[in-house]
Every structure is written in structure tokens, then in C-alpha cells.
Amino acid sequence: MNLSEEQKKIFQETGILxxxxxxxxxxxxxxxxxxxxxxxxLKLKVGSKLSSSKINDLPLFQQTGxxxxxxxxxxxxxxxFRHDVIVAAVRSLVSNxxxxxxxxxxLLLSFPHKAEWSLAKLNWHLDITVPKQNVLxxxxxxxxxxxxxxxxxxxxxxxxSHQLHYLPQAQGGNAHKLLRDDPLFTQLYSGDSVDAxxxxxxxxxxxxxxxxxxxxxxxxxxxxxxxxxxxxxSVNATKKIRMMATNRFx
Numbered sequence: 001m002n003l004s005e006e007q008k009k010i011f012q013e014t015g016i017l018x019x020x021x022x023x024x025x026x027x028x029x030x031x032x033x034x035x036x037x038x039x040x041x042l043k044l045k046v047g048s049k050l051s052s053s054k055i056n057d058l059p060l061f062q063q064t065g066x067x068x069x070x071x072x073x074x075x076x077x078x079x080x081f082r083h084d085v086i087v088a089a090v091r092s093l094v095s096n097x098x099x100x101x102x103x104x105x106x107l108l109l110s111f112p113h114k115a116e117w118s119l120a121k122l123n124w125h126l127d128i129t130v131p132k133q134n135v136l137x138x139x140x141x142x143x144x145x146x147x148x149x150x151x152x153x154x155x156x157x158x159x160x161s162h163q164l165h166y167l168p169q170a171q172g173g174n175a176h177k178l179l180r181d182d183p184l185f186t187q188l189y190s191g192d193s194v195d196a197x198x199x200x201x202x203x204x205x206x207x208x209x210x211x212x213x214x215x216x217x218x219x220x221x222x223x224x225x226x227x228x229x230x231x232x233x234s235v236n237a238t239k240k241i242r243m244m245a246t247n248r249f250x
Contacts, residue, residue: 003092011093014159015226016213022085023220028145031076032219035109035145035243038071050241052111060115061123061233067109077105080143081247086222090139090249093224101249108142108244110153110236117151117237119194119212120187124158124230127248130174131228134166138227138250145243148216153236154244155223158185160210162228169206175230178205185210215244 003017011017039045044054044067054070055063080086081103090101131137148154164175171177179185182205187194202209214234215223225231227248236242 003089008092011224011226013163013209014213015162015229016157016159017089017093017224018213018215018217019085019089019222019224020217021220022089022222023080023083023143025220027080027083028143028219031073031080031145031245032243034073034076035071035107038073042070044070050111055111060113060235064108064110064233067111068107071107071109073107074105077107077245077247078103080245081105081141086141086143089222089224090141093139094136094249103247105245105247108155108242108246110233110242112236112239112241115235115237117235119156119196119199119234121191122156122188122232122234124176124179124188124232126228126230128227130165134163136226136228138248140225140227140246140248142215142223142225142244142246144215144217144219144221145245146219146241148242148244149238149240150214150216151234151236152216152238152240153234153242154215155231155246156234157213157215157225157229157231158210159213159229160208161230162226163208164205164210165228167206167208179210179230188212 044051055066161175164178180189184203199212202211
């Protein structure tokens with residue numbers, strides 16, 4: 001899929017691009033069935049019921065990593081991220097004719113939890129060191145393997161945060177400094193009451209519009225993220241397992 005100039009512009013400005021129904025139902029249903037078979041093999045799913053007893057000893061967000069290690073679907077995920085649509089979109093975003101893109105996918109599963117969904121005190125982070133120059137160094141793709149509801153454990157991202165790193169007001173402290181200093185976005189760090197509705201709307205910080213995006217949607221949707229965008233895991237406060245997968249194209 002060759003992206004339009006408008007789609008490329010959205011990605012450049014926000015650091016996030018959501019392609020709805022990018023993959024066919026059959027593309028993701030094969031992976032979905034493989035995951036369910038693995039959960040049954042591991043006795044993490046018995047009939048229609050999920051059992052999280054094998055991972056309950058871990059902190060909430062470490063459970064996703066453990067599930068990713070336990071559920072063996074590497075070959076299906078590799079095929080998924082080699083899909084022509086994903087590869088073509090990544091190439092369009094990086095404007096790069098590199099002969100090969102590295103595929104090392106990671107499964108993102110989270111079971112339903114009774115914990116309250118919140119934006120407070122999450123681990124907003126980057127998986128890379130911020131480049132000194134304002135250049136794109138990597139694109140991370142997130143595939144929804146099944147429908148993911150809002151507040152259903154989807155990855156969260158602060159759209160526009162990749163631009164904050166390079167503003168003079170950051171004083172070398174990258175986006176974190178500007179977000180902490182902002183009257184609205186400081187809520188993400190303070191742990192006080194967080195206005196999720198306001199944070200989900202564009203908010204201007206020194207000329208840059210930023211907002212929190214939840215990567216929820218339908219099976220087959222794909223999100224592409226500039227790897228300089230701050231992101232965080234979230235609680236799955238629904239009654240359904242969250243099934244996503246990701247790959248970093250450096």
C-alpha cells in the first residue's frame with residue numbers, strides 16, 4: 001500500500017498513522033486462532049474461560065511480557081509483518097529503498113483485569129535514545145489481531161511528542177520536560193486525578209499539538225508510530241483478552 005501525501009503528512013505531524021482495515025480478516029484470523037490454540041495448550045484458556053493463575057504473581061504490565069514468551073506463534077507473526085501492505089506502508093513512511101526490513105515481532109497479550117483504567121502514573125517511555133538531529137530513525141507497527149475496545153489494554157501514545165524533543169524550551173530535557181511543565185499534561189506524571197477526555201483532544205504546547213491516542217479499533221487495523229513518540233501500556237479493563245502484535249522497523 002503506497003500511502004497518500006495526506007497520510008504521510010499526518011504521520012510527520014503527529015507521529016501516528018492509523019490505517020483502518022489495512023489487513024484482510026483472514027490475515028489476522030489465522031494468527032488469532034493460533035493464539036487461542038496456544039492458550040488452550042497452556043491451560044490459560046479452558047473452554048470459554050480465561051485462567052491467569054500462571055501469571056498472577058507478576059506485576060500487571062510484566063504479565064504481557066510473560067504471555068509473549070509463553071505463547072509460541074512466532075512464525076505466524078513473522079508472516080503477518082511481512083504482509084505487502086505493512087512493508088509498503090513502512091517504506092512509504094521512511095522514503096527508503098532498503099532491500100530488506102528486519103522482522104522480529106513481539107506478541108502483545110493482556111488478560112482482563114479488575115484494576116481501574118487510568119492514565120495516571122503510566123510508564124511513558126521510548127524504546128530508543130532520542131536522536132540529536134530531528135530525523136526519523138524507526139517506525140513501529142502495531143497490528144490489531146482481534147477487535148480492541150477502548151480501555152481494553154491497547155498501547156497508548158502521545159501524538160506529537162516526537163516534535164517536542166527538539167524545541168528550544170526542552171533545554172536538552174526532551175519531551176518529558178515540556179510535558180511535565182505543561183498544566184494539563186503534567187497530570188500524566190503527578191498521579192493526581194487525570195482528565196482523560198481533555199488529554200484525548202489536541203492541546204498546544206509551544207506551537208505543537210499533542211494528544212493521547214489509544215490504539216483501539218477493529219481486527220486488521222494497523223497503527224504506525226514514529227519511534228520517537230512517547231508511549232505506554234494500559235490496563236485492560238474490559239472482559240476480553242487484548243490481542244495485538246508489534247514490530248520495530250529500525
